[in-house]
Amino acid sequence: MELAAWAEEVARDLLEIPLPRRWAHTQGVAAAARGLAPVLGADADLAEAAAWLHDIGYAPRLCDTGFHPLDGARYLCDAARAEPLLCRLVAHHSCAQAEADERGLGAVLAREFRPAPPRLADALIYADMTTGPGGQHMEVRDRIAEIRSRYGPGHLVSRSIARSAPELTAAVSRVARALALCAPACPAVRLPALAAAGQPM
Numbered sequence: 001m002e003l004a005a006w007a008e009e010v011a012r013d014l015l016e017i018p019l020p021r022r023w024a025h026t027q028g029v030a031a032a033a034r035g036l037a038p039v040l041g042a043d044a045d046l047a048e049a050a051a052w053l054h055d056i057g058y059a060p061r062l063c064d065t066g067f068h069p070l071d072g073a074r075y076l077c078d079a080a081r082a083e084p085l086l087c088r089l090v091a092h093h094s095c096a097q098a099e100a101d102e103r104g105l106g107a108v109l110a111r112e113f114r115p116a117p118p119r120l121a122d123a124l125i126y127a128d129m130t131t132g133p134g135g136q137h138m139e140v141r142d143r144i145a146e147i148r149s150r151y152g153p154g155h156l157v158s159r160s161i162a163r164s165a166p167e168l169t170a171a172v173s174r175v176a177r178a179l180a181l182c183a184p185a186c187p188a189v190r191l192p193a194l195a196a197a198g199q200p201m
Protein backbone atom coordinates (compact mmCIF):
# COMPACT_ATOMS: atom_id res chain seq x y z
CA MET A 1 0.00 0.00 0.00
CA GLU A 2 1.29 3.46 -0.82
CA LEU A 3 2.14 5.62 2.17
CA ALA A 4 -0.53 8.19 1.26
CA ALA A 5 -3.26 5.56 1.06
CA TRP A 6 -2.29 4.23 4.48
CA ALA A 7 -2.19 7.77 5.88
CA GLU A 8 -5.65 8.52 4.50
CA GLU A 9 -7.10 5.53 6.33
CA VAL A 10 -5.35 6.46 9.58
CA ALA A 11 -6.66 10.03 9.36
CA ARG A 12 -10.16 8.93 8.37
CA ASP A 13 -10.35 6.58 11.34
CA LEU A 14 -9.29 9.33 13.76
CA LEU A 15 -11.10 12.37 12.36
CA GLU A 16 -14.11 11.59 10.14
CA ILE A 17 -16.69 10.87 12.86
CA PRO A 18 -15.56 12.94 15.86
CA LEU A 19 -14.30 15.97 13.88
CA PRO A 20 -16.07 16.16 10.49
CA ARG A 21 -15.01 19.73 9.75
CA ARG A 22 -11.38 18.93 10.55
CA TRP A 23 -11.76 15.91 8.27
CA ALA A 24 -13.07 18.16 5.47
CA HIS A 25 -10.06 20.44 5.96
CA THR A 26 -7.74 17.44 5.91
CA GLN A 27 -9.21 16.21 2.62
CA GLY A 28 -8.62 19.63 1.09
CA VAL A 29 -5.03 19.76 2.35
CA ALA A 30 -4.35 16.31 0.91
CA ALA A 31 -5.82 17.37 -2.45
CA ALA A 32 -3.58 20.44 -2.47
CA ALA A 33 -0.54 18.29 -1.61
CA ARG A 34 -1.43 15.87 -4.43
CA GLY A 35 -1.36 18.84 -6.79
CA LEU A 36 2.30 19.37 -5.91
CA ALA A 37 3.36 15.99 -7.28
CA PRO A 38 4.95 17.51 -10.43
CA VAL A 39 7.37 19.57 -8.34
CA LEU A 40 7.98 16.99 -5.61
CA GLY A 41 8.85 14.00 -7.75
CA ALA A 42 9.81 11.02 -5.59
CA ASP A 43 8.70 12.84 -2.43
CA ALA A 44 5.10 13.29 -3.62
CA ASP A 45 3.75 10.24 -1.78
CA LEU A 46 5.44 11.29 1.48
CA ALA A 47 4.15 14.86 1.20
CA GLU A 48 0.59 13.69 0.59
CA ALA A 49 0.85 11.29 3.53
CA ALA A 50 1.97 14.16 5.76
CA ALA A 51 -0.97 16.23 4.53
CA TRP A 52 -3.42 13.49 5.48
CA LEU A 53 -1.84 13.15 8.92
CA HIS A 54 -0.88 16.71 9.84
CA ASP A 55 -3.94 17.38 12.03
CA ILE A 56 -4.60 13.93 13.55
CA GLY A 57 -3.38 15.29 16.87
CA TYR A 58 -6.77 17.04 17.19
CA ALA A 59 -8.47 13.63 17.45
CA PRO A 60 -9.95 13.14 20.92
CA ARG A 61 -8.29 9.73 21.15
CA LEU A 62 -4.85 11.27 20.69
CA CYS A 63 -5.17 14.38 22.84
CA ASP A 64 -2.45 14.40 25.49
CA THR A 65 -0.54 17.67 25.69
CA GLY A 66 -3.30 19.53 23.82
CA PHE A 67 -0.74 20.67 21.23
CA HIS A 68 -1.85 18.82 18.14
CA PRO A 69 1.42 18.68 16.15
CA LEU A 70 3.18 17.03 19.09
CA ASP A 71 0.30 14.69 20.00
CA GLY A 72 -0.08 13.62 16.37
CA ALA A 73 3.63 13.07 15.82
CA ARG A 74 4.00 11.09 19.05
CA TYR A 75 1.14 8.81 17.99
CA LEU A 76 2.74 8.26 14.58
CA CYS A 77 6.12 7.59 16.14
CA ASP A 78 5.11 5.44 19.13
CA ALA A 79 1.87 3.69 18.12
CA ALA A 80 1.85 3.67 14.32
CA ARG A 81 5.62 3.19 13.95
CA ALA A 82 5.63 5.60 11.03
CA GLU A 83 8.89 6.56 9.37
CA PRO A 84 10.81 9.31 11.20
CA LEU A 85 10.58 11.84 8.39
CA LEU A 86 6.79 11.59 8.34
CA CYS A 87 6.71 12.13 12.11
CA ARG A 88 9.00 15.16 11.79
CA LEU A 89 6.80 16.69 9.09
CA VAL A 90 3.71 16.36 11.27
CA ALA A 91 5.50 17.57 14.41
CA HIS A 92 6.73 20.75 12.76
CA HIS A 93 3.99 21.43 10.24
CA SER A 94 3.19 25.04 9.42
CA CYS A 95 5.80 26.56 11.75
CA ALA A 96 4.58 24.58 14.77
CA GLN A 97 7.71 25.52 16.72
CA ALA A 98 6.33 29.05 17.21
CA GLU A 99 3.16 27.75 18.86
CA ALA A 100 5.16 25.20 20.86
CA ASP A 101 7.21 28.09 22.25
CA GLU A 102 4.02 29.94 23.20
CA ARG A 103 2.77 26.84 25.01
CA GLY A 104 6.02 26.23 26.87
CA LEU A 105 6.58 23.08 24.80
CA GLY A 106 9.28 24.44 22.51
CA ALA A 107 12.14 22.50 24.08
CA VAL A 108 10.08 19.28 24.17
CA LEU A 109 9.15 19.54 20.50
CA ALA A 110 12.70 20.37 19.43
CA ARG A 111 14.15 17.53 21.51
CA GLU A 112 11.73 14.86 20.26
CA PHE A 113 11.52 15.80 16.59
CA ARG A 114 14.00 17.49 14.29
CA PRO A 115 12.54 19.93 11.77
CA ALA A 116 11.79 18.47 8.34
CA PRO A 117 13.84 19.39 5.25
CA PRO A 118 12.79 22.85 4.03
CA ARG A 119 11.49 21.69 0.65
CA LEU A 120 9.04 19.25 2.22
CA ALA A 121 8.14 21.64 5.03
CA ASP A 122 7.33 24.26 2.40
CA ALA A 123 5.09 21.82 0.52
CA LEU A 124 3.10 21.05 3.67
CA ILE A 125 2.82 24.76 4.55
CA TYR A 126 1.54 25.44 1.04
CA ALA A 127 -1.11 22.72 1.29
CA ASP A 128 -2.23 23.66 4.81
CA MET A 129 -2.09 27.43 4.43
CA THR A 130 -4.01 27.52 1.16
CA THR A 131 -6.83 25.32 2.48
CA GLY A 132 -9.56 26.68 4.72
CA PRO A 133 -11.25 25.03 7.70
CA GLY A 134 -13.95 23.51 5.48
CA GLY A 135 -11.48 22.25 2.87
CA GLN A 136 -11.94 25.15 0.48
CA HIS A 137 -9.06 26.88 -1.28
CA MET A 138 -7.94 30.15 0.31
CA GLU A 139 -5.17 32.62 -0.35
CA VAL A 140 -2.52 32.40 2.34
CA ARG A 141 -3.19 35.95 3.55
CA ASP A 142 -6.88 35.15 4.01
CA ARG A 143 -6.07 31.85 5.69
CA ILE A 144 -3.84 33.56 8.26
CA ALA A 145 -6.50 36.21 8.88
CA GLU A 146 -9.14 33.48 9.25
CA ILE A 147 -7.07 31.69 11.90
CA ARG A 148 -6.47 34.89 13.84
CA SER A 149 -10.16 35.77 13.67
CA ARG A 150 -11.28 32.27 14.70
CA TYR A 151 -9.10 32.22 17.81
CA GLY A 152 -9.43 35.89 18.63
CA PRO A 153 -6.94 38.55 19.67
CA GLY A 154 -4.62 37.60 22.48
CA HIS A 155 -5.02 33.83 22.02
CA LEU A 156 -1.70 32.02 21.86
CA VAL A 157 -2.57 30.55 18.45
CA SER A 158 -3.20 34.08 17.14
CA ARG A 159 0.11 35.25 18.59
CA SER A 160 2.07 32.35 17.13
CA ILE A 161 0.47 32.60 13.68
CA ALA A 162 1.26 36.33 13.65
CA ARG A 163 4.91 35.52 14.41
CA SER A 164 4.96 32.81 11.73
CA ALA A 165 3.10 34.77 9.08
CA PRO A 166 6.18 36.04 7.18
CA GLU A 167 7.65 32.53 6.94
CA LEU A 168 4.30 30.94 6.05
CA THR A 169 3.73 33.49 3.31
CA ALA A 170 7.27 33.11 1.99
CA ALA A 171 6.94 29.33 1.88
CA VAL A 172 3.68 29.52 -0.08
CA SER A 173 5.35 31.93 -2.52
CA ARG A 174 8.32 29.61 -3.00
CA VAL A 175 6.06 26.67 -3.80
CA ALA A 176 3.83 28.72 -6.09
CA ARG A 177 6.94 29.86 -7.97
CA ALA A 178 8.15 26.27 -8.32
CA LEU A 179 4.73 25.26 -9.65
CA ALA A 180 4.71 28.13 -12.12
CA LEU A 181 8.18 27.17 -13.36
CA CYS A 182 7.12 23.55 -13.68
CA ALA A 183 3.84 24.28 -15.42
CA PRO A 184 5.17 24.69 -19.00
CA ALA A 185 6.92 21.33 -18.77
CA CYS A 186 4.08 19.69 -16.90
CA PRO A 187 0.90 20.20 -18.91
CA ALA A 188 -1.09 18.30 -16.28
CA VAL A 189 -0.51 21.17 -13.84
CA ARG A 190 -3.06 23.94 -14.19
CA LEU A 191 -2.74 26.46 -11.41
CA PRO A 192 -6.40 27.60 -11.44
CA ALA A 193 -7.47 23.96 -11.18
CA LEU A 194 -5.13 23.48 -8.24
CA ALA A 195 -6.58 26.58 -6.64
CA ALA A 196 -10.03 25.03 -6.83
CA ALA A 197 -8.93 21.67 -5.51
CA GLY A 198 -10.50 22.09 -2.06
CA GLN A 199 -13.47 20.06 -0.92
CA PRO A 200 -16.95 21.55 -0.64
CA MET A 201 -17.90 23.21 2.63
Ligand SMILES: [Fe+2]
Residues within 6 Å of the ligand: 025, 029, 054, 055, 128
Ligand atom coordinates in the same frame (compact mmCIF):
# COMPACT_ATOMS: atom_id res chain seq x y z
FE1 LIG B 1 -4.32 22.00 8.95
